Amino acid sequence: MIRTEIVKLLVRPRTWITVLLLCLLPFVVAIFLATTNLAPPPGEGPAFLSAVLRDGTLYPAAALAMVVPVFLPVSVAVLAGDSVAGEATGGTLRYLLVRPVGRTRLLVAKLVSVLVFVLLAIAAVIVTSYLTGRALLGGGQPAAVALPGGTTSLSGTPLTPTDLFLRTLASIGYATVCMLAVAAIALFLSTLTDSALGAALGALAVLVASELLATLDAASSVQPYLPTRYWLAWIDFFRQPIFWRDIDRGLAVSGVYIGLLLLASWANFMTRDITA
Amino acid sequence: MIETQALTKRFGRVTAVNGVDLEVRPGDRYGLLGPNGSGKTTVLRMLLGLVYATSGTIEVLGQPIPRRAARVLPQIGALVEGPAGYPHLPGRTNLRLIDAAGPSGPWRDGGPGRDFAFWRRGSRRDRRHRVEQALERVGLAGIDSRPLKAYSLGMRQRLGLAAALLRAPRLLVLDEPTNGLDPRGIREIRDLLAELNAAGTTVLLSSHLLGEVDALCTRVGVMDRGRLVVQDELDALRAPTGRVLVVSPDAGRAAALLDGRVEQRDGDRLTVVHPDPAQLNAMLTAEGLRVAELAPQRRSLEEVVLEATSASADRMDLPVAEQPFAGPAATDPAPTDQAGDRA
DSSP states (O other), X not given: OHHHHHHHHHTOHHHHHHHHHHHHHHHHHHHHHHHHOOOOOTTSSSTTHHHHTTOGGGHHHHHHHHHTTTHHHHHHHHHHHHHHHHHHHHTHHHHHHHTTOOHXXXXXXXXXXXXXXXXXXXXXXXXXXXXXXIIIIITTOHHHHHSTTOOBOTTSOBOOHHHHHHHHHHHHHHHHHHHHHHHHHHHHHHHHOSOHHHHHHHHHHHHHHHHHHHTXXXXXXXXXXXXXXXXXXXXXXXXXXXXXXXXXXXXXXHHHHHHHHHHXXXXXXXXXXXXX | OEEEEEEEEEETTEEEEEEEOOEEOTTOEEEEEOOTTSSHHHHHHHHTTSSOOSEEEEEETTEEETTTHHHHGGGEEEEOSSOOOOTTSBHHHHHHHHHHHSXXXXXXXXXXXXXXXXXXXXXXXHHHHHHHHHHHHTTOTTOOSOBGGGSOHHHHHHHHHHHHHTTOOSEEEEESTTTTOOHHHHHHHHHHHHHHHHTTOEEEEEESOHHHHHHHOSEEEEEETTEEEEEEEHHHHTXXXXXXXXXXXXXXXXXXXXXXXXXXXXXXXXXEEXXXXXXXXXXXXXXXXXXXXXXXXXXXXXXXXXXXXXXXXTOOOOOGGGOTTOOHHHHSOOTTOOOOSOO
């Protein structure tokens, strides 16, 4: 079942169009940066962008910072919202269940396919932005050559290529966990309704509300528990030394959301009448 | 094969299925009839573990449902409320996906716990073979790579049947199996079901088409407003009525001869109350009367069903008190009015 879910994900044109669009955004930004040479001043605009003009090898991290706040969660919410509700609307849910595919297995397979999508999308963004970064911005900057191993961390100290690679991997892992929290919200709503659109929009509504509260001083009491609060904490992997506090909290908050919502989805799906 | 006891399902305040004792025996071709909205589909969904009963028990292939659904379902082929698939994929790919999604082939004894049959999918060649065989059975062996969304309703219906036949099921549960097929297609599917039944497959189908059930089924259940109001052998339901239909050019003289026994005369046609058609025939011919047709009258399935059911559930009449022109005619919804789509 898990394998067929992944096959279904991969043969679906929508998957590849989404991945392509996710990759296109950093590419367009890179073209603008390379042609104008106008980076946002440090501390403003998306993270890392001020640094990438000097050093293109940081561009994958900058690209991640571009897609993680909005585009990636939107695509994850659409995919996970569609996962059960879409099958229900299409009528295939009943045929899968009488095949039979156990309801728990179906949920797990859906979750795994969302996970595969997130990893696929992030990997595609990292690879394409690394290539564009090297080609348009960075490759062989004198500044990079001056320091052996080249790249500087956000704190100004140099990072070796191995270090950079490991830190990038760690940020991918962290971003994936955050996206799984989005997926868990959408999957839960997807087991509640037969409307894929409703589930996706519901999940997005939760994220937008969370983002809004995160900027509101009056809501500071709930801010540590908002699902989006620590989304960009993976940037701390690029500090020297790594600033663990927000990363740890982010993992804990996401973990709680994932655990509770998956449990709720499971309980709801197991006891639900499939009338679609 | 299937046995339910006092099966009841409520959706909120609506009782969709009410105290149904369904009994399908091995080898039956069981036709579940009833007006739209009478609860047929909900019963089938409960048998398949898709919808959970509010109360009552279900046993399919001797196992309780939904508790043992994982063990029972692999032996069942099902078509529930129309075929479905992934519209952007070709029919063959759709079948392969649905085939690969679940456990393969008929279950060996013992089920999943015993020998990890759960994880045995069968080889790729087995699966391909199974899909081709199912396609051939329903007359789709030659389908090309057009996506499902380009299929006609009849082709989708055949594909749905192919999906139901994938695992050489012991029991077929089919909801409106000939929906969307043309007369030739209906005939083909009927022959296919009869053939499978002869080979030992029990068939339970629901339909609101009386002709279909009449032509195929050996046993009939009729549902009305959530209740199973009739359940019997088709032959028993269509028992002779004790009347004989006679067509004779000498109908006038025959009527005179049979005075008192003729219930109705319509030109050449007589309806005669007589227990023995052969004796009646001998009597008429002995008098030198010419007989063009003579046959015992049987209750038609339509009469049985109309007698047992009330107005269509998709008909929404106002309660009597609220009807603007409440006359005596309106208070009594004529049972013969089967027009389905008035609301």
